Amino acid sequence: MCQSSSIAVVCSTSRPDSTTARIVTLYREILDENHGCSSELLDLKELPHDFLHSVLYQKDRMAHPEWGFWQSKVDAIDKFVFVIPEYNGSFPGILKCFVDALKFPGSLRGKKASMIGISDGTQGAALAMSHFGDVLNYAGVTTLPLRPRLIEINKYWEGQRISNPIYQNLLAEHAKLTVAM
Numbered sequence: 001m002c003q004s005s006s007i008a009v010v011c012s013t014s015r016p017d018s019t020t021a022r023i024v025t026l027y028r029e030i031l032d033e034n035h036g037c038s039s040e041l042l043d044l045k046e047l048p049h050d051f052l053h054s055v056l057y058q059k060d061r062m063a064h065p066e067w068g069f070w071q072s073k074v075d076a077i078d079k080f081v082f083v084i085p086e087y088n089g090s091f092p093g094i095l096k097c098f099v100d101a102l103k104f105p106g107s108l109r110g111k112k113a114s115m116i117g118i119s120d121g122t123q124g125a126a127l128a129m130s131h132f133g134d135v136l137n138y139a140g141v142t143t144l145p146l147r148p149r150l151i152e153i154n155k156y157w158e159g160q161r162i163s164n165p166i167y168q169n170l171l172a173e174h175a176k177l178t179v180a181m
C-alpha cells in the first residue's frame with residue numbers, strides 16, 4: 001500500500017533515447033516494487049509537436065487538445081520527482097518552457113518535489129538542480145534536501161540496469177524519502 005499522495009516522475013528532457021528516460025523507468029520501478037506506489041509519467045519528449053508555437057505563452061493554450069490533458073495531469077499531482085540531466089551547466093530549456101506554460105500560480109504552489117541529477121561529466125547536474133531548485137522555490141514548491149548527483153552516468157550500465165551499487169542505493173534512499181515527504 002503506497003504511503004504517499006499522488007506522485008509524478010518527470011523526464012526533464014525531450015532528447016530521444018536519453019539516459020534520463022532510463023533513470024525515470026528505473027525510478028518508477030523502485031517506487032512500485034519497494035513502496036507499492038504507482039506513479040504518473042510526465043515525459044517532456046511527449047509534449048505536443050507544436051508546443052513552442054501553439055502552447056507556450058499563448059492565451060488560448062488551454063484550448064489545445066493535448067495541452068489541456070497535460071495541465072489536468074499536473075493539477076492532479078501532489079508530488080513531483082524531476083530527473084534532471086546537465087545541459088550546458090544547467091537544466092534543459094524544455095523544462096523551463098514546460099513550467100512557463102503551466103497555469104500560474106495554481107499548478108505548483110503548495111506542492112512537493114524532489115530532484116535527481118545526472119551528467120556525463122563530473123558535476124552530476126549539481127548546478128542544474130540548484131538553478132531548478134530556485135525556480136521551484138519561486139513557484140512555492142517544497143523540495144527534498146537529498147539531491148543525488150549521478151556523475152559520469154553513462155559509464156555505469158549493464159543493459160537497462162545501473163551497475164554502480166552506490167547509485168542503486170542512492171536512488172532507493174531517495175525514493176524512500178520522497179514517499180515519506
Ligand SMILES: Cc1cc2nc3c(=O)[nH]c(=O)nc-3n(C[C@H](O)[C@H](O)[C@H](O)COP(=O)(O)O)c2cc1C
Pocket residue numbers: 013015017018019020021085086087088089090118119120121122123124153154
Ligand atoms: C545539449 C546538451 C548539453 C550537455 N551539456 C552537458 C554539460 O554541461 N555537462 C555534462 O556533464 N554533460 C552534458 N551533456 C551530456 C549529458 O549529461 C549526457 O547526455 C547524459 O547522458 C544526460 O543527458 P541525456 O538524458 O540527454 O542522455 C550535455 C548533453 C546535451 C544533449
